[in-house]
Amino acid sequence: MTRTYVCNSVNKAGQLLVDLAAATSMAIATGRVVGDDGKPSFTGDYGDKKSRPDHVLLSPALYKLVCLFKMWDTYASDHAALSTEFRVNVVGGESANTKHHVCRIGQCVNNLVLRWQHEKAHVYARHISENMELLAQIDEAERAGDVDKLAFCARSLIVQAASSRAVGMSAQAWCVFKRERSRKGPLNPVWFDWECWEKRKKFIEAVNVVMRNMPVGH
């Protein structure tokens, strides 16, 4: 398990990083994964310095998934940009972000996506504190010990605040729009699965055969 390296300097932080890796069973990927030959990542503002202070440490399961490491220069920084690619098993793991994903009944349960935006936190908090109607219902549910109602009201309080125009922390899941954007022709209803596609394909082929065999003039 050798590591290739270009910079052979060692400092206290390097020793401590190696100790940390050893104590946690993590592997220092530097100089060990495909594409990483231990090149310097710090080049200085004028390219006059060369060292490798940037590293990626991986636990065993993730180390096995690494397929490629890349490093490229950037004018935005005195450090090179580093990227580590993982070989990810997505077989059968279709999600809302998978290409050609189609919403199916019962699968994409919640099409509303909430995205936290720290800079709007105070507007979000104000919206919640000013939603007197729901806050009163929460108090009422709490007094009555109605857990279900309490949970529903709390959820509504969050969703309403996130969805308000001033806050804008909510969006529809991408899959809701995907069929309209990526598919040509009529939209497919959610129940139109691969079996229906096969039947439709065979039907069109049969119609074409009949049309081809039909005598001219009919």
Place this chain on the structure above:
Amino acid sequence: MLTGTRTSDASRLSQHLPGFTVHNIKLDKGNEGKNGHGIAVLVAPSCSDYVRVLKTSESVQCIWLQCDKKMFGLEEDVIVGAAYINPQIRDIFPVRAVQAHFTDLFEDTLGAFQVSPNVVLCGDFNAHVGKLSGVSDAHICVQQCEQGRSVVS
């Protein structure tokens, strides 16, 4: 992941990356604009629903994110730590300070392993490891993996 952002203003970091989610640490007013301060992780829109902040360690400048297991096709979530450790500079950031920061980072890493066995720790550690292999008996799993790769190739 960006280190040395020198700002706490998330909108400045993502102004050319619409839709990206920014996770960053809040800097003290005195440290705004200063070298070696600020760290941020930008998450692409397609992944943002699967990533959440687990912990932010401002003393070490480290952000810990928890990524849903679906992203990697693993059985458990993946914990990603993005860290920045200041370089050792006499009188400003002496060896003791470096040791203290690595101790804190070590404790945070152990905490991450409590959540999931799948951990990535990356960043600018200002660590020069040279030819230190960093391999111990603890790495038997990694060594086996390495042997498997050489057999395949």
